[in-house]
Amino acid sequence: MAKQVTAQIKLQCPGGQATPAPPVGPALGAHGVNIGMFVKQFNDRTADNKGMMLPVVITVYSDRSFEFAIKSPPAAILLKQAVGIPIEKKKGGELLPAEEKAKKTGKYKGFKVSQKQLLEIAAKKQKDLNARDLDHAARIIAGTARSMGLTVEG
Structure with missing residues (x-):
């Protein structure tokens, strides 16, 4: 059985410096996503763009798992x-x-x-x-x- 998409969240986070504080925490918490896991994965993948605001699109599935795609800076x-x-x-x-x-x-x-x-x-x-x-x-x-x-x- 395929996972069903429940939400798509678009945020701008500082590369390598995302924290569970707003806007990340409330946006993900409302959909039941593990905020700490997202922050850790995001910071690992964006360590080379430290401090630069990066758009990210997070896809949340029905089983509360997620995927995210990092876009290029504005x-x-x-x-x-x-x-x-x-x-x-x-x-x-x-x-x-x-x-x-x-x-x-x-x-x-x-x-x-x-x-x-x-x-x-x-x-x-x-x-x-x-x-x-x-x-x-x-x-x-x-x-x-x-x-x-x-x-x-x-």
Whole structure:
């Protein structure tokens, strides 16, 4: 008899530093998942990306077992890293009011990203993007860079 999927949980956790504290504990505890086992497995698999926020999709089955897939870091974080912008920490899923969001768009004017950097980021993210090839993935990343206010060279 096949296992039945009861839930899919999407979280962002710091690589190699996940803890049973919120948001991980409450999200998994509500579905009866062994939180300590998830934290240990996640930290082991993400030790090389220590501290970087990584999206993770956890599939919970009817017998309370689970599987998880780790996605590549968000393009905005990889772009900030490439051009040397410090990455600010956000308070857990806190959303900004619309007017504050509008003020923040394009706030990284003056920073430049090269075509080589775009290709490197696209190569990291290609499996998570809906792109037919590396050039197409690089164009998607370039669009993200422009929306952040970065200047795309080349």
